[in-house]
Amino acid sequence: xxxxxxxxxVITLACWLVCIAYLTPFIWMxxxxxxxxxxxxxxxxxxxxxxxxxxxxxxxxxxxxxxxxHFPPIGRYLMNSLIVSICISIITCILGAMxxxxxxxxxxxxxxxxxxxxxxxxIPAVAILYPLVVLTRTVGLYNTLxxxxxxxxxxxxxITTWFMIGALKSVPKETEEAAMLDGCNEWQxxxxxVLPQASGGLATAAIFAFLFSWAEFLIPLLLAPGEAAxxxxxxxxxxxxxxxxxxGPLAAAGVIISVPVIALAIAIQKYLIRGxxxxxxx
Amino acid sequence: MLIYHVFSQIFRGLDYLAGVRVVGLRKIFDKKTIAVDxxxxxxxxxxxxxxxxxxxxxxxxxxxxxxxxxxxxxxxxYIGDRLVNxxxxxxxxxxxxxxxxALYPHMTVYDNLAFPLKMRKYPKDEIDKRVxxxxxxxxxxxxxxxxxxxxxxxxxxxxALGRALVRNPQVWLxxxxxxxxxxxxxxxxxxxxxxxxxxxxxxxxxxxxxQAEAMAMGDRIAVMDKGKILQYDxxxxxxxxxxxxxxxxxxxxxxxxxxDATIVERDSRIILDAGVFELPLPQDLAKLVKEGATSDKVVxxxxxxxxxxxxxxxxxxxFQADVYVVEPMGSSYVVDLKAGEYLLKAITPVTTRLPPIxxxxxVGLLMDKLHIFDAKTERTIF
Numbered sequence: 001x002x003x004x005x006x007x008x009x010v011i012t013l014a015c016w017l018v019c020i021a022y023l024t025p026f027i028w029m030x031x032x033x034x035x036x037x038x039x040x041x042x043x044x045x046x047x048x049x050x051x052x053x054x055x056x057x058x059x060x061x062x063x064x065x066x067x068x069x070h071f072p073p074i075g076r077y078l079m080n081s082l083i084v085s086i087c088i089s090i091i092t093c094i095l096g097a098m099x100x101x102x103x104x105x106x107x108x109x110x111x112x113x114x115x116x117x118x119x120x121x122x123i124p125a126v127a128i129l130y131p132l133v134v135l136t137r138t139v140g141l142y143n144t145l146x147x148x149x150x151x152x153x154x155x156x157x158x159i160t161t162w163f164m165i166g167a168l169k170s171v172p173k174e175t176e177e178a179a180m181l182d183g184c185n186e187w188q189x190x191x192x193x194v195l196p197q198a199s200g201g202l203a204t205a206a207i208f209a210f211l212f213s214w215a216e217f218l219i220p221l222l223l224a225p226g227e228a229a230x231x232x233x234x235x236x237x238x239x240x241x242x243x244x245x246x247x248g249p250l251a252a253a254g255v256i257i258s259v260p261v262i263a264l265a266i267a268i269q270k271y272l273i274r275g276x277x278x279x280x281x282x
Numbered sequence: 283m284l285i286y287h288v289f290s291q292i293f294r295g296l297d298y299l300a301g302v303r304v305v306g307l308r309k310i311f312d313k314k315t316i317a318v319d320x321x322x323x324x325x326x327x328x329x330x331x332x333x334x335x336x337x338x339x340x341x342x343x344x345x346x347x348x349x350x351x352x353x354x355x356x357x358x359x360y361i362g363d364r365l366v367n368x369x370x371x372x373x374x375x376x377x378x379x380x381x382x383x384a385l386y387p388h389m390t391v392y393d394n395l396a397f398p399l400k401m402r403k404y405p406k407d408e409i410d411k412r413v414x415x416x417x418x419x420x421x422x423x424x425x426x427x428x429x430x431x432x433x434x435x436x437x438x439x440x441x442a443l444g445r446a447l448v449r450n451p452q453v454w455l456x457x458x459x460x461x462x463x464x465x466x467x468x469x470x471x472x473x474x475x476x477x478x479x480x481x482x483x484x485x486x487x488x489x490x491x492x493q494a495e496a497m498a499m500g501d502r503i504a505v506m507d508k509g510k511i512l513q514y515d516x517x518x519x520x521x522x523x524x525x526x527x528x529x530x531x532x533x534x535x536x537x538x539x540x541x542d543a544t545i546v547e548r549d550s551r552i553i554l555d556a557g558v559f560e561l562p563l564p565q566d567l568a569k570l571v572k573e574g575a576t577s578d579k580v581v582x583x584x585x586x587x588x589x590x591x592x593x594x595x596x597x598x599x600x601f602q603a604d605v606y607v608v609e610p611m612g613s614s615y616v617v618d619l620k621a622g623e624y625l626l627k628a629i630t631p632v633t634t635r636l637p638p639i640x641x642x643x644x645v646g647l648l649m650d651k652l653h654i655f656d657a658k659t660e661r662t663i664f
C-alpha cells in the first residue's frame with residue numbers, strides 16, 4: 001500500500017469518527033422525538049412503539065400529555081425566531097457589506113480595524129449581557145423583538161463583515177474605476193457594480209447571519225424571557241423545568257428547530273464552503 | 283470614410299472634441315514616493331499621444347490623474363479649456379480603456395456597452411441605436427447577449443473599446459489596452475485601434491511600455507522615466523534625435539549600442555578614443571563636441587541597423603570585432619559582436635557574407651547616424 005493510500009484511509013476514518021461524534025446526539029434526539037412517554041429514559045435507540053404525539057403536543061396543543069396550558073403552541077415562537085432571523089440577516093448584510101467596503105476601499109478605521117471588529121466576536125456573550133439587560137430595559141426594548149434585532153448584530157455583524165471583506169477583495173478595483181468614469185457616483189459604484197459582483201459572498205453572509213440568530217440562545221434567554229419576543233431556542237429550553245425534563249417534546253422541538261438549519265445548509269453547501277474559505281486561502 | 287460618416291451621424295458634433303493640457307503635474311504617494319515629478323505636456327485636438335516608459339516611470343499615474351482617479355498634489359489639468367482638477371471622473375467627459383478591460387462581469391455585453399449611456403439618462407431607443415452602431419463597428423453584434431467571461435481576450439478588448447467610445451467622450455484614455463493580447467492579435471489590434479482613432483478623431487492618450495507600439499501608433503510620444511518627461515516629440519524625431527541616453531536606449535529593438543569614449547586632441551584634430559576603435563571627427567562635429575561636452579568623457583551611440591559588416595576592410599570600416607552569436611530573424615540577421623569589453627548588436631541583411639562564429643568581421647558605422655552623448659549629464663551633444 002502506498003503512503004498516500006494510507007493517508008487517505010486515515011483521513012477518511014478520522015472524518016467518520018468526527019461525523020459520528022457530532023451526529024450521535026442528533027440521531028438520538030430524532031429517535032427520542034418519536035418515543036412515547038414511557039420510553040424516554042430507555043437506552044434503546046429505536047422506539048418500541050413509535051409515536052407522533054410529541055410533535056402533536058409541541059405543534060398543536062401546547063400541552064404536555066394531557067395537561068393543557070403549559071405552553072401555548074409553538075407557532076408564536078416560530079414566528080418570533082423567523083422575524084428576528086430574517087431581519088438580522090438583512091440588516092447585518094447591508095451593514096456588513098458597507099463596513100467591509102469602507103474598510104477595504106477607504107481604509108476606514110485604520111489598518112487594524114477589521115481585526116478589532118472580529119475581536120468583538122471573541123468576547124463571551126455572558127460578559128456583556130448584564131449591561132445589555134440594563135440598556136434594553138432603560139430604553140424600553142426589554143422583551144421585544146426590536147430589542148433582539150438591535151442586540152443580535154453584536155454576534156452576527158463581525159462575521160458577516162469578515163465574509164464581505166473576503167468577497168469584496170475579489171471584486172477588481174478597475175471595474176469600480178470604470179464605473180466612476182462611466183458616470184457613477186460612489187454610492188452607485190457600490191450598489192450597481194460592487195454588490196452584484198459579490199453576490200455569492202453576500203448570500204453566504206446572509207445565510208450565516210440567519211443561522212447564527214436562529215440558533216442564538218443566551219441573549220434571548222436574558223433579554224426576551226416573555227412570550228412576546230421569546231424565540232424557539234428559549235422556548236425549547238422550557239421543556240426542562242421544575243417538574244423534570246420532558247424529553248419527548250424537547251426532542252421534537254429540537255428537531256423542528258434544526259430542520260430549516262439543515263435544509264439551508266444543504267441548499268447552500270457550495271457557497272458555504274467557498275464562503276468559509278473566502279479571503280483566508282489566498 | 284464610411285466609418286467616419288457613420289460616426290459623424292451618430293455623434294453629432296465632433297467639433298466639440300478638445301485637447302488636453304497638463305501643467306506641472308506632481309503626484310507623491312505615501313509622502314515619500316514621487317510618482318510624477320512636474321510633468322507638463324499638451325495634446326492637440328484629435329491627436330494620438332503615447333506616454334512611453336518602463337514600469338514605475340509615472341505614466342499610468344499621469345493618466346489616472348487626467349482621468350480623475352488620482353488627485354494630483356500639484357499642477358493643473360485642462361480638458362478643452364476647462365480646468366478639471368476638482369471635477370469627479372464622471373464629469374470630465376472622458377472614457378478609459380483599462381489593461382484588464384474592467385468589463386462588468388455581471389452584465390451582458392449589451393448592458394456593458396449601454397451602461398455609460400444609462401448612467402447619463404439617455405432615452406432607451408437612443409441607447410439601443412448607439413449600442414448597435416458601436417457593436418457593428420467593432421464586429422461584436424453576435425456577442426451582445428453574452429457575459430464577459432464567455433468572450434475571448436480579443437473580444438473582451440473590443441467590448442472595452444466599445445464601452446469607451448459609445449458615448450462620444452471628449453478624450454480617450456488607454457492604459458496598456460493591448461498588453462493582455464497574444465502577440466499576433468496585438469499587432470493586428472494596433473492597426474485597428476489607430477485606424478479607429480483616426481476615423482473618429484477622438485483625442486487619445488495611450489500608455490504603454492512597448493516602444494514598438496508607441497512608434498507604430500503615436501502622433502507624438504512622451505518618453506518618461508522617474509516621473510519626468512524626457513522627450514516629447516513625433517516618433518521619428520524621438521527615434522532619430524533622442525534627447526539623451528535613456529531615450530536613445532529605450533527606443534529601438536535591438537536597442538542602440540553604446541560605447542564609452544574619451545575626447546583626444548591629436549595633430550590639431552579631434553579624435554574620440556573608444557579603446558576598441560578611434561573615431562576621427564570631421565571639423566563641424568569636432569566643434570560641436572568640444573563645445574557641448576562637460577568633460578572629456580563622452581558616450582558614442584549607434585543603432586544596430588546603421589552598422590555595416592564585411593569580411594574585407596571597406597572604406598567605411600571603423601573597427602574589427604569577433605562574431606559572437608548570429609540570430610536569424612528571417613529577413614535579416616541580428617549579429618552579436620564582441621569588441622573588447624563590449625557586446626554590440628548589428629542588424630544586417632541575410633545576403634551579407636559572414637565569417638563563422640568567432641571569426642573576425644569589419645564593422646562600419648554611418649557617420650551621419652551617429653549619436654554622441656555627454657557621459658556625465660547623459661544629454662545628447664549631437
